[in-house]
Amino acid sequence: MSADLLLSGGDVVDVGGGHVGRFDIAVRGGRIAAVAPDLPHEAAQEVIDVTGKLVTPGLVDMHTHVHPGATYWGIDPDPIAWYSGVTTWVDAGSAGAYTLDSLRAAARSFRVRTAALLNISSVGLTAADGECRELSNCDIDLATATVAANRDLVVGVKVRMDGKTVGANGLEPLRRALAVASAGGVPVMVHIGVEPPTVDEVLGLLRPGDIVTHCASGLASGMLDGSGLAPAVREAHASGVLFDIGHGSGGFAFDVLEAQLAAGVVPHTISSDLHARCLYGPVFDLPTTMTKLLAVGMTIEQVVAAATVRPAEALGLPDGAGTLAVGAPADLAVFSVEEGDFAVADSHRQRRTAHRRLVNDATYVAGRPLPPRLPEGPRPWIPLTAAQRAALRERDRRVRELLRTPLVDVDGLAEQYPRT
Template sequence: MSYDLLLTGGDVIDAGGGHTERADVAVRGGRVAAVGSGLPRAHAREVVDVSGKLVVPGLIDLHTHVHPGATYWGVAPDPIAWYTGVTTWVDAGSAGAYTLDALRAAAEGFRVRVPALLNISAIGLTGPTGESRDLRNCDVDLAIATIAANRDLVFGVKVRMDHHNVGEHGLEPLRRAVEVAQAVGVPVMVHIGVAPPTVDALLPLLRPGDILTHCASGIADGVVGRGGVEPALREAYEAGVLFDLGHGSGGFAFDVLEAQLEAGLVPHTVSSDLHARCLYGPVFDLPTTMAKLLAVGLPLNDVVAAATVRPARALDLPGGAGTLAVGAPADLAVFAVEDGSFEVVDSHQQRRTARQRLVNEATYVAGRLLPPGLPPEPRPWVPLTDAQRSAVRRRAGSVRNLLTAPLVGADELTEQFPRPARTPDDERRSWT
């Protein structure tokens, strides 16, 4: 049996496909062809030795914003994906009914996969806040029709439930989001933040399978109180509401997560909420966010599952997404697992130490290696510290120095078009 690509000798973690072992991974036609030990190398077009490395399904980031040029929050995914292992970027509500076509057009130009959650507000995230302050934007019939016409792209509904976004409308945007989701058979992802409404007020509206993002928020009212985890939160968890980390600029606090872990409320999924304001810190990327879960004691296998098969199942993504099952898309990530002492920080400057971190070495989408890309400059509205701005300049300078220096020296080149050897007759003819 022939293969297009064969990764050999890696340590595979694939909770969805049932593999946690040292194994080879074979790819043919952009899909996983086989996983096992001792797969034949002779007929593989390309063999890559990944011995000592971790091989996992391409990471699925359940909460991102990847609509650059059309939203306040959007970032371009490809220049980040190739060095982070994230092959599926779920755009969490950047687009509403008015702007979904533009998101589709943008996504078709990306190398990575971009399933979307439709914002209940038809204007989406064109500005920093306030999309649901005018309830005319939260048009139930329009949202239902938009999802029905875009089922290949839209896998859920997103609503931001904090005072900045809903104003005086309280729970009404969430009620409408749930009505839409119920009608088309998809989950709702609910962002929580500054009250009102409080979290305990909105949780009774959520159904099993709906997603509470920013689940360990340090600014949302009704998550963790003086007595620990609020009863309403535990009831929602036990009823089947999915808890998603959703780090972002202000959506994650270590002390809140630790209180939830002590109460047995382990996040089902880990996502970055990566956007223009947190790309430069405190989030940076999904592997860094995963290290923060390692820092509070979650096992590596569970953290990998929370960034692969679990988000795929949460949205019912098709075709074996998030797994290395035979026939699944060959989205693969290869990591070095580094041991040491790595300081990580949450949204509120609380620090912890991770004893392991994942450093990406290769990222494949449909069996194709993602090429390097350079991230764009920060958008002018992104708030950066002086240190962050200096770091961005240093990075640009380092890249410039790397690319302006000759790649190799003269001794490391070869003559690609050798000159023909000249004979004495050639010399005589040149003088006649």
């Protein structure tokens, strides 16, 4: 069997494709050609030894904001993707009906794969909050038509349900989002935050297969009661509502997650909610978020499944996304699993210790490694601590030093045009 690329000897965790163990992975024409032990090396154009490395499907981050230049929150995914293993970025509501075309145009320039959740508000996330305070922005007919006309890009509907966003409109934006989702046969992802409304009011409206993001929020009122996890949270999880981490700037608290885990309420998916305010911390990237789930006792198989096949299935992503099934796009991530004592923090600076962490070594989209990209600096409206600003300056200095130093010394050169 011929192959363009062969990754040899890796410890594969591909729950969706049924490959967990020591396997070789063959790629041909940008797709997975074979996954099996001891595939023949001689027929491959390029063989890469990944012995001792963790190899997974390309990660699927189902809650991100990748509408740069058009929203308060947006970032360019490519400069993060190449060192994080995330090959599919789902934009969670940056664009509404008025701005979806501009998100589509931006996505054409990305090397990574992109899907979108349409904001129920036509204006999307142009500002930091408030998109649903004017109820006329939540136009059911317009949003329904936009979903129907853009099913190659739109895989669900997003609504933020917190007091700053909905104002005096209470649950009505969520009801409208559910109406649009029902018409389009797609799920709703609902952000929970500071009341009103309360968590039990929101969860009571959700259907099996709908997604509650920031599921371990320390800001959302009603997650915990005096005895632990609130009954409404248990009931929603048991009914088939999908719980998504959605870390973000303020959506993840270790104590809430630990109460959920103690009650058997395990998050279905792990997402970063990566955006312009949390890229520099506390989130940084999806592997760091996955490491935080390792710190509270989830296994590597669990966290990889929750960041690959499970989000792909929850959103109905096409073509074998989140798996290494034969014929699926050859989107892969290679990680080192480092052992030690690694301090990690949630959105509220609560600390835990992870004894293993995931560090990305390579990221492939359609069988090709993503090239290095330097990120742009933070936008002027992004709040940063003095320590974050100093770290960014030091990073710039180190990159400059690296690039201004000649790549090799004299002994590393050859005479390209010999004198005759």
